[in-house]
Amino acid sequence: xxxxxxxxxxxxxxxxxxxxxxxxxxxxxxxxxxxxxxxxxxxxxxxxxxxxxxxxxxxxxxxxxxxxxxxxxxxxxxxxxxxxxxxxxxxxxxxxxxxxxxxxxxxxxxxxxxxxxxxxxxxxxxxxxxxxxxxxxxxxxxxxxxxxxxxxxxxxxxxxxxxxxxxxxxxxxxxxxxxxxxxxxxxxxxxxxxxxxxxxxxxxxxxxxxxxxxxxxxxxxxxxxxxxxxxxxxxxxxxxxxxxxxxxxxxxxxxxxxxxxxxxxxxxxxxxxxxxxxxxxxxxxxxxxxxxxxxxxxxxxxxxxxxxxxxxxxxxxxxxxxxxxxxxxxxxxxxxxxxxxxx
Amino acid sequence: xxxxxxxxxxxxxxxxxxxxxxxxxxxxxxxxxxxxxxxxxxxxxxxxxxxxxxxxxxxxxxxxxxxxxxxxxxxxxxxxxxxxxxxxxxxxxxxxxxxxxxxxxxxxxxxxxxxxxxxxxxxxxxxxxxxxxxxxxxxxxxxxxxxxxxxxxxxxxxxxxxxxxxxxxxxxxxxxxxxxxxxxxxxxxxxxxxxxxxxxxxxxxxxxxxxxxxxxxxxxxxxxxxxxxxxxxxxxxxxxxxxxxxxxxxxxxxxxxxxxxxxxxxxxxxxxxxxxxxxxxxxxxxxx
Numbered sequence: 001x002x003x004x005x006x007x008x009x010x011x012x013x014x015x016x017x018x019x020x021x022x023x024x025x026x027x028x029x030x031x032x033x034x035x036x037x038x039x040x041x042x043x044x045x046x047x048x049x050x051x052x053x054x055x056x057x058x059x060x061x062x063x064x065x066x067x068x069x070x071x072x073x074x075x076x077x078x079x080x081x082x083x084x085x086x087x088x089x090x091x092x093x094x095x096x097x098x099x100x101x102x103x104x105x106x107x108x109x110x111x112x113x114x115x116x117x118x119x120x121x122x123x124x125x126x127x128x129x130x131x132x133x134x135x136x137x138x139x140x141x142x143x144x145x146x147x148x149x150x151x152x153x154x155x156x157x158x159x160x161x162x163x164x165x166x167x168x169x170x171x172x173x174x175x176x177x178x179x180x181x182x183x184x185x186x187x188x189x190x191x192x193x194x195x196x197x198x199x200x201x202x203x204x205x206x207x208x209x210x211x212x213x214x215x216x217x218x219x220x221x222x223x224x225x226x227x228x229x230x231x232x233x234x235x236x237x238x239x240x241x242x243x244x245x246x247x248x249x250x251x252x253x254x255x256x257x258x259x260x261x262x263x264x265x266x267x268x269x270x271x272x273x274x275x276x277x278x279x280x281x282x283x284x285x286x287x288x289x290x291x292x293x294x295x296x297x298x299x300x301x302x303x304x305x306x307x308x309x310x311x312x313x314x315x316x317x318x319x320x321x322x323x324x325x326x327x328x329x330x331x332x333x334x335x336x337x338x339x340x341x342x343x
Numbered sequence: 344x345x346x347x348x349x350x351x352x353x354x355x356x357x358x359x360x361x362x363x364x365x366x367x368x369x370x371x372x373x374x375x376x377x378x379x380x381x382x383x384x385x386x387x388x389x390x391x392x393x394x395x396x397x398x399x400x401x402x403x404x405x406x407x408x409x410x411x412x413x414x415x416x417x418x419x420x421x422x423x424x425x426x427x428x429x430x431x432x433x434x435x436x437x438x439x440x441x442x443x444x445x446x447x448x449x450x451x452x453x454x455x456x457x458x459x460x461x462x463x464x465x466x467x468x469x470x471x472x473x474x475x476x477x478x479x480x481x482x483x484x485x486x487x488x489x490x491x492x493x494x495x496x497x498x499x500x501x502x503x504x505x506x507x508x509x510x511x512x513x514x515x516x517x518x519x520x521x522x523x524x525x526x527x528x529x530x531x532x533x534x535x536x537x538x539x540x541x542x543x544x545x546x547x548x549x550x551x552x553x554x555x556x557x558x559x560x561x562x563x564x565x566x567x568x569x570x571x572x573x574x575x576x577x578x579x580x581x582x583x584x585x586x587x588x589x590x591x592x593x594x595x596x597x598x599x600x601x602x603x604x605x606x607x608x609x610x611x612x613x614x615x616x617x618x619x620x621x622x623x624x625x626x627x628x629x630x631x
Contacts, residue, residue, distance in 0.1 A: 074594070081414055098596035102414045149594040175499060175580040182579060185491040191499045324595055
């Protein structure tokens, strides 16, 4: 055994020498690239990053990107605050705002934004409630509405619908069920009257007859659902890297919007893009089964990563008024407007 | 030690018997310090609070001087403020009332059912053959994984919450009870039989009292599991409850409230454990 032990360093050294002597430019480039870890969910809404990666946009900006997959958005924000992850995408939620308040993370670009005419969040009624007369969004007042958690995007969306109508969020019974699976179970079994859901799940529920569609959220709120964030440390100490990342990410968004949201898409190009996304989303299904939900789940992404700060401020104020986020939080702590166009 | 045949190795290598008594009578008796005692640590009543206070002081100082970032851990004073808000707003009462109701109903039903099934398994071959594999199969299923199904089975009201706690306390009770009955001293049972005691009397006077310590111990575990499951139970549509409060604090990254809630849960555990100790002292006083 001691023979192997003494041999090992020599072997290593020889390998190193051989590697260093390799004349490939690629090897040298990889050394120069900035290592960037991106926290991601296996959601279609995260596709822009996957596209930018597969098409080499990150490489072109000299970034060596590695994806780390999570089950929920909030842990990505926590991991970013801890420095284990450089970038992530998260809904503008109460939890995210609290992390921003602690000076750990900041939004640098917009990602998911409701836009009239582009399938987005759908408002659904349970069959039971529908039969009992809940047939339009105007009648939601007084009904029970499922959401994941207090302070989640679903919570805020309901508030926006209430705002649009003549009632307040206190006029509905919000039922926190933690998981999307539990929300679906509660709606299917008629234990809640309504919920707001991402398009691919909502469409499937309507098609299978498990729920009824009441309307699209964009008719009530065209709002900034999620954004790209990074750690404050990255913004302060690695500004150049953040700029390059946002640039490459925006190219991914442009490709996604052009191909996936096109009215008359080029079938070949669209299939190619769905294949790219399928490498990350719905991997457990064959391509034929994965393509329809990927297509159905394609929502409008902010062109150029532009950020709707007007709306983000509105969200922040609402969360503060509800007592879910401390009043100390300011917009400067929540967003950094210097990387993308804001409106 | 008192064997007279003790031998010792001499430089010559020949084993010689050690003389039992000093040969010379005038040899001074060697004084030996007392080497007994020790190895029996006692609880010093003043140390635990001191350690606790010291820990708190270090924690607070670390937070004040910026050594511990608020992201990592909130300062104890912030936790205290969160706790005070909880009490002053009257929410602590609402949360505790909702949680205790679920806990008591779920735990009491689960414990009674579990004990009954455990006794059946411990006494009857048919019940043993039927239920034991079932218990072994269902116990390890994480109840949290079944939450969506629980919603459909038991609804989003109190039903699913109580059911989660009931299931959580049922299985450890079953296992503890039949384990306790299995461990009853068979010679005591044989003795009862030779005194011509009826089967019912043997069960009532020998089997159940002997199994009681194990059953009470099972209760202790079941109670802890119930409190653990409280957070899971209150994931489903709970407006009030300590578990719901802790979940909300976690979702909002309000770490001060999170710690305050966790402390309440831990207090709850301490109180339940103390109550069971009282029960043990009462029901097992025949042992002394």
